[in-house]
Amino acid sequence: SQTIHQWPATLVQPVGSPLSLECTVEGTSNPNLYWYRQAAGRGLQLLFYSVGIGQISSEVPQNLSASRPQDRQFILSSKKLLLSDSGFYLCAWKASSETQYFGPGTRLLVL
């Protein structure tokens, strides 16, 4: 069966520090991968998605970036965090013609 992992689960970082969040999927090949952000009390905002290794589509201009170095690994990064980057970051995967399945999320607090 397929599983999706995210780490860390919780992160507290100072403003201006770098960020690296990791998402890995097991039990499937060549999935579509997604990064969403959920601000407190709000809905989901799609940040990036990837249909293959090295292929990244950005949905919202911001100081975040994404990379997909391996088929089942998706990384969300920032060189300098802003206060507004605080939120709950969700990774999701999707096989062709199926729905999206979400990971457990990473809670990021920027102070």
Added chain:
Amino acid sequence: GEDVEQSLFLSVREGDSSVINCTYTDSSSTYLYWYKQEPGAGLQLLTYIFSNMDMKQDQRLTVLLNKKDKHLSLRIADTQTGDSAIYFCAETVNDYKLSFGAGTTVTVRA
């Protein structure tokens, strides 16, 4: 268009039925979804309905789809305290993307 709307809050008594409503705008959406998010957790797929269906029932869950009005609803029968969560409606935008509503926070009171 990609605009999914939901009411933000619903309070229901334990044992009653809950009905969560959603409107969407893209008539070409092939699937419509309901996800559940418990506090501090990711989104869990609850159920989905294909756009050529009017209704889908799965145990305590009933999904109704009115394509003419672009209206989707989720009914939870015999609501329990474990049903307290945020419920997201979503529609397919294309082969890659979903568009989500803002979520309805359901509170079950004793």
